[in-house]
Amino acid sequence: MNSLPTAILVFANSAKQDLANKHILKGEQLFDALTQTTLKKAKRTGLPVFHFSDENQVGASFGERFTNAIASVFDKGFSNIITIGNDTPHLKTQHLKHTAKQLAMGKTVIGPSIDGGFYLLGLQKSNFTVAEFKKLPWQRFSLYQQISLCLQEEASELIKLPVLQDLDNERDLRSILSFSAGLSSTLLSLIVSLLNINRNIYATNQNYSTLFPNSFPYNKGSPALSFI
Template identity: 30%
Template sequence: MNYASNKKNSAILVFAKSAALEGNSKKFGRSRDKNYLIWSALNKKVIDISRKSNIPYFVYDESVQKGSTFGEKITEAIQSIYAKGFDSVIVLGNDCLELQLTHVQLAHSKLQDNDFIIGPDYNGGAYLIGISKQIFQRTAFESIKWQTQSVLKNLLAYCDSTTTYLLPRLYDLNDTATFQKVLNKLEFKSRLKIYLQTLLYQEQESYFFLQSLLTSFNNSFVKYRGPPQLIY
């Protein structure tokens, strides 16, 4: 990686589960294979954005995360980035379909004059967290009620006495309805949108085809049914 181009001494931390593990907990498709492909695409999206930002980035999935709770894992991951010599960290997840390169660039720019950056979502969480080393407090950060609707509230309380910048509010993918809603909002020519919709369409076609076969079979069975004495 080209650290020389990073004038503000910041790094991106992509903190996310692998596609295989994520697909078991958040299921947007009907099959395991489709869920794996969906989350592989979402992981690729956030990594591509990180790469295009020209900011040093590190990917931490379950294979390198340390700790037993989410709070412990994300805290350890951030501290490990500081230990590499960086003064601030931009944390990204893999479940914000609306995330764009411009959001990351803005967060990176605002970290020059602010110690804390939050990208709030519509469910009380955050799709991006930027935090400088000088205000990072391990115990307080680890104690945030992660993976709840109180995350944003806790983050705002954490940074109450620091200079903070809020990014535009976006949707995180917490359920199938939100996934479909955000997917429909993407630009018509979005390659990711076309790919994900194709996956879902193929799956729906197979599902409805099987349903139609089952319905036809049941109707035929009812049509030719008769009293028990006529069957034997």
């Protein structure tokens, strides 16, 4: 069987399950919007997209479910996988396209998140071992460091994307709001609403263009990379 090119795996629970797992009160509408927005960004690449939610994930722990989802897509014959979640609003289609190009050149890609994990992982099939992935410290602050070490041992070259903020609690919502450039009006409105901010007063007293600089948040990647 000939290998297929790169596929995108969106590993994102249903809004109901996200609401149960994350500390964002009344966030179901936001979680649903995040998933739909992420899927649209993925589909704009033109690559095959597979969405694994809690309805079709297999395994007792997060690590098992995530690893099994990756294995399932590789089993379909793909040689490369880009895996993402739904909780990084500043993720762009350009990140995905750039990752696909790097994978085509035999490289591995990781996008670190503020909380010590990652929001994107671009894997070659040769870099993936089910047993080793299940052993990683999933949902712990040391995850990014540990998986980077493993990938550097396996990969010819590890490409690091800019560091981005993901959403797990209300504090993260406030942080995201401070870097609102690039967010869709729908996501911005939902976040503002969840934080109980009166949008009319907020818009009257604050100028969004001056309050939120038009720059990529937490960009610790190569200065040669630009995602607009």
